[in-house]
Amino acid sequence: MGFVVTFWFWLFFGRQRRDWNWNYTNACYTNAFVEYAVRDNKENRVAGYAWDKIQNIESKQYVCGHCGHKVAQDRGFFGQAKTGHMCFIYPCPSCTKPTFFASNGKQTPAVRMGREVNGIDNEAVSELYREARDSTSVSAFTGTILICRKILMNIAVQHGAEPGKRFVSYIDYLEGQGFVPPNGKQWVDEIRKKGNEATHEVPAPSQVDADQILNFVEMLLRFTYEFPAMVQGSNP
Numbered sequence: 001m002g003f004v005v006t007f008w009f010w011l012f013f014g015r016q017r018r019d020w021n022w023n024y025t026n027a028c029y030t031n032a033f034v035e036y037a038v039r040d041n042k043e044n045r046v047a048g049y050a051w052d053k054i055q056n057i058e059s060k061q062y063v064c065g066h067c068g069h070k071v072a073q074d075r076g077f078f079g080q081a082k083t084g085h086m087c088f089i090y091p092c093p094s095c096t097k098p099t100f101f102a103s104n105g106k107q108t109p110a111v112r113m114g115r116e117v118n119g120i121d122n123e124a125v126s127e128l129y130r131e132a133r134d135s136t137s138v139s140a141f142t143g144t145i146l147i148c149r150k151i152l153m154n155i156a157v158q159h160g161a162e163p164g165k166r167f168v169s170y171i172d173y174l175e176g177q178g179f180v181p182p183n184g185k186q187w188v189d190e191i192r193k194k195g196n197e198a199t200h201e202v203p204a205p206s207q208v209d210a211d212q213i214l215n216f217v218e219m220l221l222r223f224t225y226e227f228p229a230m231v232q233g234s235n236p
Contacts, residue, residue, distance in 0.1 A: 053077075060090060060101070065109030065137050067095035109137040113144075114214045117221045119229030125154050129221060132214060141210035142198045148217045149195040152188065155179065155224060167192060179224055187216040 059074035069092070076098075077089040085103035092099060100108045113136040120126040132147040149167060156170035157163050159177060171188045174180050180188055191213050198205050 054091075057088060057090075060088070062090070062099065062101075062107065063111045064092040064094060064097070065099060065107065065111055066092060066097040068112070069094040110139070112137045113211050114218050117218060117226050119226040120221060121225065121229075122154065122158050125151055125158070125221070125225075128154060129217070132217070136207075136210055136214065139207070141205045141207055144210040145191070145194050145198050145205050145213050148191055148213050151217055152191065152220075155220070167195070179220070181219075181223060184216070184220075191216070 054075060054077055056074055057076050057078045059072060061070070061072045063070050071093050073090040073093055076091060078086060079088075080086045087103050088101045090099050090101070091097070102108070112133040114129075114133045117129065120129070128147055128151045132144045132151065135141070135143040135147065152174065153167065153170050156173045156179075159179065161170055161173040171180075171185075171192060174188065175185055194205060194209055194213055197203070
């Protein structure tokens, strides 16, 4: 079943701004109405979900895909289709941003893979890593792997490699300059391989592929930025 989701609630949840700061207990949301449309491609049917005002709903524990905190919530919106399927929207008690749960339990936005890395002094690398993690929250695993390749290229150029070269030259540069840990060359080669497959092959990368590649990049970022920053910070 393919899903076409119309999140009209973005309109009254702050229009999808990063700095959402709405108060979900505010009376201005009591007459909120949201339509969630589910399209069945095989039967070409559309089932509308009617969303009513915020209220007490089924309590749920989850990790917020926005702020990453583990929370519990029993207030939100629910909708029910004629088929009996129910979906929910929970505002996070920590950051107040909404999380959608489909009738099959799928969470949107999902929890991002990877962990925060401190000490990155290159804005482009920091932004790319955030983008790679964000891509996993919407199951964009091809994007995650291709962005990880770009992260390695940016690290190499920042530390003296010549711009505009082939990706393999950046792998060799990072290894030659000691940025790749012992036995890590095979992981860098795996990023090259998976990136080529994502670009030129029909099958899409899997969640496992993206998770493995992102974990290696996270480790490399810690060796390159976070650990040196910790040492510098501890020295007077």
